[in-house]
Amino acid sequence: MISPNFDERPAPPDMIVLHYTEIDEAASRSWLCNPASRVSCHYLLREDGGWEVLVPEDKRAWHAGVSGWEGVGQINSRSIGIEIVNAGHRPAPTPFPRVQIDSVIALVADIRSRWRIHRAQVVGHSDIAPGRKIDPGEAFPWDALAAAGEAIHVPPATTDAPFNEADFRDAARTAGYWTDPIDGKQPELSALIDATQRRHTPAQVGSAPTGALTETLKLFAHARAAALLEPL
Ligand SMILES: [Zn+2]
Structure with missing residues (x-):
């Protein structure tokens, strides 16, 4: 159909x-x-x-x-x-x-x-x-x-660093996430935290964000940047 x-x-x-x-x-x-x-x-x-x-x-x-x-x-x-x-x-x-x-x-x-x-x-x-x-x-x-080489995944980072909103936003933006207004709309901070936890630290969904989430996003961003340089 x-x-x-x-x-x-x-x-x-x-x-x-x-x-x-x-x-x-x-x-x-x-x-x-x-x-x-x-x-x-x-x-x-x-x-x-x-x-x-x-x-x-x-x-x-x-x-x-x-x-x-x-x-x-x-x-x-x-x-x-x-x-x-x-x-x-x-x-x-x-x-x-x-x-x-x-x-x-x-x-x-x-x-x-x-x-x-x-x-x-x-x-x-x-x-x-x-x-x-x-x-x-x-x-x-x-x-x-x-x-299988068809997506990017990084294991969750381990750090005791506290959550810092500005650092998190920077890491999410660098990783590709929608952090700033597009056509006058942007996700709430809580939505961004939920989305990034869901993909990268699924065991943490619903929990308060930590510095480890930000570190994981930095690792993901780094892996993505490297992958974007690969020849197709
Ligand atoms: Zn869908």
Whole structure:
């Protein structure tokens, strides 16, 4: 099934955004292809690892919503969206079967090679929409994607340093996060903390931020900067 919910891209994609559906496969397909929903994605990736095209990659699918990364908004314009069938937070994050993650890795690798997208530009919906989205959630194995060379992941830093808001904001900005106003909007500090914890220190989600979160973001930023210099 092809979704009617797309329009033209202003430029080729240079990012990949990973989502979870939070609803089952049939309901996801139906919603993402319903003209009334005004949402879509390029790929729906099933629990058995199979995937299907809902919107061609050269068109702009409507999966990211209000979003920002590296100081730029409207991430739909520059990304390819993959919806991964997963029950989400019901109430705890739902594990992803290994066969499904192997397919995410294979699909991301294929897309990256064809569009020449850096692995540093493979992000989660929560990374680009802090305070609004929490998918693909704390159960998503970024370490497995990174081990396969398809994303960046750093182990959480260990330090007793206290949390400092200015340092945290600087580290988050350098790491790519949306920290400053875009079109008059910006995430709250609490949303930024939640989003960065969710991706980088998932065991800390809901806890008060620490200096270790900031240090982890600095390590992530460093790894991203190095990866962005890799030839494609
Ligand atoms: Zn999403």
